[in-house]
Amino acid sequence: MRTYGQYCSVAKALDVVGDRWTLLIVRELLLQGPCRYTDLKSGLPGIATNLLADRLRELERAGLVRREEAPPPIATTLFQLTDAGNELEPVLDALCGWGVRYMTAPDEGDQFRSHWFSLPASLFLHDRDPGGAPVTIELQAAGRPAVIEVSGGSVRTRLGSAPAPDVVLRGTPQAIMATLTGHLTVDQAAARGLEITGDPAVLARLLPEPAAGPS
Amino acid sequence: MRTYGQYCSVAKALDVVGDRWTLLIVRELLLQGPCRYTDLKSGLPGIATNLLADRLRELERAGLVRREEAPPPIATTLFQLTDAGNELEPVLDALCGWGVRYMTAPDEGDQFRSHWFSLPASLFLHDRDPGGAPVTIELQAAGRPAVIEVSGGSVRTRLGSAPAPDVVLRGTPQAIMATLTGHLTVDQAAARGLEITGDPAVLARLLPEPAAGPS
């Protein structure tokens, strides 16, 4: 394990989570909760299997990940974050917030997974009416649908469908992302192909004030 | 430039700043302001010079760093962060906050620079009496002294000495770090060799509530 050899908090943090893929593995475990090896691999398109195994071992040694042998009938290994691992969430949030500037059009060949909407959703959506009735928004992009559930002022996202969502957003990951992050207004997004059905007031309650310039 | 190929804000951020040394270079430019190549190298003990040159080029191409040829009489190149670069501060803050858990004893051979106190200082010190008189605290560890300046509720740190500091902390980087982050109370730190001179009330005004367990 190569370290920076600097007595600095940032350098020490990067000694532990600065290796390639490491923070993305933490992202998966944060967003998905306890995961099987195969779940991790499919949530991390592009990772080499030996690298995933290596990193999981390192994360375990560092005390960020705990490995649990689920008993039969499950009979599989589950990987989950420890407290120290969960406490990386502010780091992921900050990176997510800084990285949205690059979330314009996907690059050629970019992969996408619906649960990746979770971080931007909780980072950018805020309930302006925390006492109001709970609402759900279904997101339909490539792959599986996702649901944003808002209640009591908290915003949570999970994979799956809602029985009767208040709003459905259907379109490319890019269009949905731009709407969630406030990069496009609802009208602008609709004009670019985002299908919006349901109650517009729910979106007005949650979406951030859109930024100045369009695009 | 190797990318993760994932349409996710975190992955896109790491595509840009995820390489080894990159975030530490940003740290230096954030803490030190515009820097000469040599200043950067001495603030990044352990970096290979070709790697520093490579990274600076990449950071410039990515629009995080601007290179400026200072005219004579200075006649040197200055590297400074652009707005996009400066906006990485929340990422550095989050990493710093998460990394303090590893700031126990320095590892064998760890290097230290006094300006590295800046991040923990602004992260952990808070002025409980923002209307009170401005105060300064001088930190004397290895290398050059540093000064924490508190006024109008803001906490700033710079290299150098204060003419008449309200408090002087003198000791190992570890002892000072533990005190600033609230890992040790003033009394505990003093018992472990930290020399504290000046007005104790100033520290009480600024230091965080110390955590439960000692060490």
Place this chain on the structure above:
DNA sequence: CGGCATCCTCTTTGATACTG
């Protein structure tokens, strides 16, 4: 299938030396 380990190639890094 789930959870890796091995083998091989290619790229990145680190250390050192040298230059305008």
Place this chain on the structure above:
DNA sequence: CAGTATCAAAGAGGATGCCG
């Protein structure tokens, strides 16, 4: 001062094999 050049070592990526 601000890098470039060189080279060995480490790490990443990809394919495939193995074992319960």
